[in-house]
Amino acid sequence: MTGYPAPLARVIEQLSRLPGIGEKTAGRLAFFLLKEGKESVLALAGSMERLKREMGLCPQCFGLSEIPAGTEEVAPCRVCRDPGRDNHTICVVEEPSDLMAVERSGEYKGLYHVLHGAIFPLNGVGPDALKIKELMARVRAHPPVEIIVATNATRAGDATALYLAKMVKPLDIRITRIARGLPMGGEIEYTDAGTLGEALDGRREL
């Protein structure tokens, strides 16, 4: 970033630390911010600061929860607070964004548990790096009827599901995994062999 004035070089350096944003894109964004009105840049910067100040993890499910204004402590999240949710079912997901995706499906009325990752030994992520201890403590304190594992259909997601099954089985709690198969609108011709194999394997009576 030779020749860039310091404030510009600083923004480019900071922006290029974001995922998927290289130095070139960072430069383009920085010049955009230079041209933008002061208010709208301050609104962007302010929204980031508020994100870190106002968002925390729910002490029960580790999903996202807001920090009420004037306090430091994170309140239980909207789902955990909702008396209308079925608290006999816990859906285990990898990330807060997965929780939101399941919520958007509108199909699920139980509670959640967010692991904050998946077991991936190659990257040094073992069970201890995830919120698995917390899940087990929660499950032992208030045993649910069913645990639905909604980790990704990836190696790490599979490894995590298997590990959870092994941990939960002795507790005599039902543990299931969400189905795999063709996505909605999926065409046989363009579906990869792995997915087709799993779709065949998981076939159901009509």
Place this chain on the structure above:
Amino acid sequence: MTGYPAPLARVIEQLSRLPGIGEKTAGRLAFFLLKEGKESVLALAGSMERLKREMGLCPQCFGLSEIPAGTEEVAPCRVCRDPGRDNHTICVVEEPSDLMAVERSGEYKGLYHVLHGAIFPLNGVGPDALKIKELMARVRAHPPVEIIVATNATRAGDATALYLAKMVKPLDIRITRIARGLPMGGEIEYTDAGTLGEALDGRREL
């Protein structure tokens, strides 16, 4: 952004106003910021705030210039302040980023003038929207020996160059435009017809 907590929805909305960043990418970035350490997010936000607080336009060339700490006024930029620069030549560019690109070439030792755009009547950008009045005032006050027009090789860049030529000619100042032709490493086979035509047209004695 249904179902997103307000601080998260706010960041996504702000980020998706950036060029080339849609709502999906904005969401991905927002979740990245959620996971990032507080310090590094505050550093990013702070760098944007400082960008708007510490950068202004040079009162002479309208390139970027820093606002010295503790003042409100923009100082002349590094190039305009440099007594070693040749002040008999002014290179006219469209944007501050173009000025920096010319600086990086290391080939130019004169001064600059940044127009902040190019004439593009279809988008309603006429000469008055650019720093052309300021250029003419500057040129009349201290006539340079040469004005080098380094606008883009686009229709708008061409229109701007022609307009400047018409304005400057009566002042009896030499006005030139940077050369067009094959870029370094360019291969004839893969060069578009327009560029090849201009390269032939601009051929020089060996």
